Amino acid sequence: MNVTIKDVAQRAHVAPSTVSRVIADNPRISKETKERVFKAMEEPGYYPNAIARSLASKMTYTIGLIMPRSAEDAFSNPFFPEVMRGISVVAHNEKYDLLISTSGNEEEEKQAVINMVKGRKVDGIVLLCSRTTDELIPWLREEKFPFTVIGKPLDSKGVCWVDNDNIGASRLATNYLIKHGHKEIAFISGSLEFVVSLDRLDGYKLALEENNIPFVKELVAQDEFSEDGGYNAMMRILKQKKPTAVVVTDDIMSFGVIRAAIDYGLRVPQDVSLIGFNNIPLSAYANPPLTTIDISTFELGVKSAELLLKILKNKDYMADHIIVPVKLIERKSCIKR
Amino acid sequence: MNVTIKDVAQRAHVAPSTVSRVIADNPRISKETKERVFKAMEEPGYYPNAIARSLASKMTYTIGLIMPRSAEDAFSNPFFPEVMRGISVVAHNEKYDLLISTSGNEEEEKQAVINMVKGRKVDGIVLLCSRTTDELIPWLREEKFPFTVIGKPLDSKGVCWVDNDNIGASRLATNYLIKHGHKEIAFISGSLEFVVSLDRLDGYKLALEENNIPFVKELVAQDEFSEDGGYNAMMRILKQKKPTAVVVTDDIMSFGVIRAAIDYGLRVPQDVSLIGFNNIPLSAYANPPLTTIDISTFELGVKSAELLLKILKNKDYMADHIIVPVKLIERKSCIKR
DNA sequence: TTGTATGCGTTATCAT
DNA sequence: ATGATAACGCATACAA
Numbered sequence A, B: 001m002n003v004t005i006k007d008v009a010q011r012a013h014v015a016p017s018t019v020s021r022v023i024a025d026n027p028r029i030s031k032e033t034k035e036r037v038f039k040a041m042e043e044p045g046y047y048p049n050a051i052a053r054s055l056a057s058k059m060t061y062t063i064g065l066i067m068p069r070s071a072e073d074a075f076s077n078p079f080f081p082e083v084m085r086g087i088s089v090v091a092h093n094e095k096y097d098l099l100i101s102t103s104g105n106e107e108e109e110k111q112a113v114i115n116m117v118k119g120r121k122v123d124g125i126v127l128l129c130s131r132t133t134d135e136l137i138p139w140l141r142e143e144k145f146p147f148t149v150i151g152k153p154l155d156s157k158g159v160c161w162v163d164n165d166n167i168g169a170s171r172l173a174t175n176y177l178i179k180h181g182h183k184e185i186a187f188i189s190g191s192l193e194f195v196v197s198l199d200r201l202d203g204y205k206l207a208l209e210e211n212n213i214p215f216v217k218e219l220v221a222q223d224e225f226s227e228d229g230g231y232n233a234m235m236r237i238l239k240q241k242k243p244t245a246v247v248v249t250d251d252i253m254s255f256g257v258i259r260a261a262i263d264y265g266l267r268v269p270q271d272v273s274l275i276g277f278n279n280i281p282l283s284a285y286a287n288p289p290l291t292t293i294d295i296s297t298f299e300l301g302v303k304s305a306e307l308l309l310k311i312l313k314n315k316d317y318m319a320d321h322i323i324v325p326v327k328l329i330e331r332k333s334c335i336k337r
Numbered sequence C: 001t002t003g004t005a006t007g008c009g010t011t012a013t014c015a016t
Numbered sequence D: 001a002t003g004a005t006a007a008c009g010c011a012t013a014c015a016a
Helices: A005-012 A016-023 A031-042 A050-057 A071-076 A079-093 A106-118 A136-143 A166-179 A195-210 A227-238 A251-263 A281-285 A297-313 B005-012 B016-023 B031-042 B050-057 B071-076 B079-093 B106-118 B136-143 B166-179 B195-210 B227-238 B251-263 B281-285 B297-313
Strands: A062-066 A097-101 A124-127 A147-150 A160-164 A185-189 A220-222 A245-248 A273-277 A291-294 A321-324 A327-329 B062-066 B097-101 B124-127 B147-150 B160-164 B185-189 B220-222 B245-248 B273-277 B291-294 B321-324 B327-329
Touching: A005 A016, A005 A031, A016 A031, A050 B050, A062 A079, A062 A106, A079 A097, A079 A297, A079 B079, A097 A106, A106 A124, A106 A136, A124 A136, A124 A297, A147 A297, A160 A166, A160 A297, A166 A185, A166 A195, A166 A245, A166 A273, A166 A291, A166 A327, A185 A195, A185 A227, A220 A227, A227 A245, A227 A251, A227 B281, A245 A251, A251 A273, A251 A281, A251 B281, A281 B227, A281 B251, A297 A321, B005 B016, B005 B031, B016 B031, B062 B079, B062 B106, B079 B097, B079 B297, B097 B106, B106 B124, B106 B136, B124 B136, B124 B297, B147 B297, B160 B166, B160 B297, B166 B185, B166 B195, B166 B245, B166 B273, B166 B291, B166 B327, B185 B195, B185 B227, B195 B220, B220 B227, B227 B245, B227 B251, B245 B251, B251 B273, B251 B281, B297 B321
Parallel strands: A062 A097, A062 A124, A124 A147, A147 A160, A160 A321, A185 A220, A185 A245, A245 A273, A273 A291, B062 B097, B062 B124, B124 B147, B147 B160, B160 B321, B185 B220, B185 B245, B245 B273, B273 B291
Antiparallel strands: A097 B097, A291 A327, B291 B327
């Protein structure tokens, strides 16, 4: 079969345990034997079996990634790849691999996590998807399994999470519009099933309040995180009201909102100003280029991974959270009124 | 520690091997004991340790994914997430996990693969990146390790790969432009280091030849697979020639080409027609909506995974390849001349 | 149909 | 500093 630690041991005339120590770079081992062992590894092309290693050491050096339930959502919105990019950079630096398991529905997702956790396939998990109804978090907490969450969970007690200040970000966006003289400001977001949508709605309301602008529920709509979702939401609003500006909590949705406005005979930004969220690469090249809130997606990934690794290094690390800053990117989709 | 197969065996008053057989759903096992074992698994919450399982059975039920060298490229171009989506759907159906390992440079990439292969962490590998200079393919072939490649490798002898008919696709695109009355047709692609760029250039030339249009090398440019890359390539061409149409082998680059044209005072499609490649989600919402070649990115992922699984199921499966069809999506970026 | 024994390739705990 | 030897948790060939 393949060359094992025993073969190397024979070649080097030492015990397998010594070879193991050399691999682990154990300090108390003489230079001479270390050399000899390395030589004995070279020629036959020895490489440690990670599986056997994991079994014995109970360390896998791999991080589990739980994507949003539908692979559709997971990979079609640039948000997730960008988060993964952040995670993978950190993981790579620390010599961790990434194990990904997609799932179609809630039950499958649960199974995927159980499989990773109870199957001992990963050392820790990053949850890319925090729904308000998530039962994964309580389960992981109960299992005392190391994990971090991207997006503040509804019940964040005892869990480590990374997120933006979503209330603040939304308030920032809304205030920007208000300062540009807008008063009829619509708010379009994804499902309120997501904490992030809830928080951003709150930020929007907050900004209105601060400026004594009444909240009008006909100016608010939710829909899917997609171009079509944005289109439909905007259309629903336009049937009842005529906002002069709109806050859209996702750039992809913004594209749909723009299309809806145009279909409705409105020009952007002359008739409707628009501010998006996420600052995806293409929003800069939209027509008009999108003013948007950059939520530092990449950083979200980086921090979530760093936090997880910190936990792994110090098992009884206290529950903690990290707020990643946002930044308003001014482009051409908003004008003064 | 955690509950193991032995604990279950004791509870059910059977031998560990019997429990193992129940897990493996071995046919020759009585209904009664099977029931009893299942019961004994329930209460203490037994779950098989995948690592131990792998060590004993030499099967990991995970597929390794080798992304393009820079995580940058890997996740910023929608092509790769979409491919991953295809792969993950198939993997999920067959109860395989995905192990991802990103890498910064060629050396790291090699290490990542060695780590997966010699570390016995995966059963097979899908290469998402076939550079013409790739030394990974010969290595994997020599190791007799199961793998498939997305994109036809330069030396495809004895390797299983999945790709479009790139020559045909490019010829299709070019002919479309020619049929619309264009004769001054530019060709912008990524680096010729990629086989795909080479093939598409050939297809372009082929179409010109068929129509007795001379090949003009000033009308051809290569650059990075990015918006900026497209912009720069187009600018370089415009400084020498004034094409009435251009074939761009990547939608992201197309956005840059459009921007360059506009900066140069040209309207799209009135002054320059444009046909892209990949049909990424947002190309439909570009301005103008992009006419493009849909290369069935998702299918590319699906087929590569299916092919790999076929190999895994039948170790001495013959080298084979799969051509995934392309489709021309007509939108608004081309006009008759 | 079920049990026994051994191996999978390491790490880790004792020794020495 | 190094060597035996026992885990690690499961699969499997061989018995029964």
